[in-house]
Amino acid sequence: MELARMGLDPIFLNALHDLLDFTDEPGQSTHHGPSRAYVRDAKAMAATPADVVEYPNAYQFSIDMPGLKMDQIKVQIEDNQLVVTGERKRESEKAKEGKYVTMERRLGKYLKKFVLPEAADVDKVSAAYQDGVLSVTVEKKPPPEPKKAKTIEVRVGQD
Numbered sequence: 001m002e003l004a005r006m007g008l009d010p011i012f013l014n015a016l017h018d019l020l021d022f023t024d025e026p027g028q029s030t031h032h033g034p035s036r037a038y039v040r041d042a043k044a045m046a047a048t049p050a051d052v053v054e055y056p057n058a059y060q061f062s063i064d065m066p067g068l069k070m071d072q073i074k075v076q077i078e079d080n081q082l083v084v085t086g087e088r089k090r091e092s093e094k095a096k097e098g099k100y101v102t103m104e105r106r107l108g109k110y111l112k113k114f115v116l117p118e119a120a121d122v123d124k125v126s127a128a129y130q131d132g133v134l135s136v137t138v139e140k141k142p143p144p145e146p147k148k149a150k151t152i153e154v155r156v157g158q159d
Contacts (some may be wrong), residue, residue: 041111061112063133065110068087077122081113082125120140
């Protein structure tokens with residue numbers, strides 16, 4: 001059926017389609033705005049609260065990720081960044097037995113990225129998850145040894 005017969009202006013629909021841009025594949029965007037994947041990641045980063053504490057020997061990252069199971073959490077080091085991701089999906093078995101009356105707990109993607117300082121030792125990272133909080137510890141590299149002064153022997157010169 002033609003859109004004009006339905007009372008919808010094709011120019012308006014094309015503009016609306018360009019604004020919404022339902023493509024996630026790179027290079028297939030119909031305009032130059034951010035992709036849905038970028039917007040989704042930006043929202044996930046803003047909605048994932050975290051604290052960072054620097055100790056003398058380590059950095060401690062605490063990220064709130066309530067409702068996730070261990071296999072839903074991923075901790076990675078990429079290009080000197082700590083990247084923490086997870087996703088909580090709707091529990092379908094509960095919906096089969098009944099219907100949701102209220103659904104306020106957050107569903108969707110959790111994402112947090114931290115640029116690691118030069119002192120961070122990316123080979124010494126540990127993570128623990130308890131009570132909905134992921135704790136990631138990144139140890140610091142030992143401080144460099146101070147260079148000892150080199151003494152140069154001064155000889156009495158002969159021309």
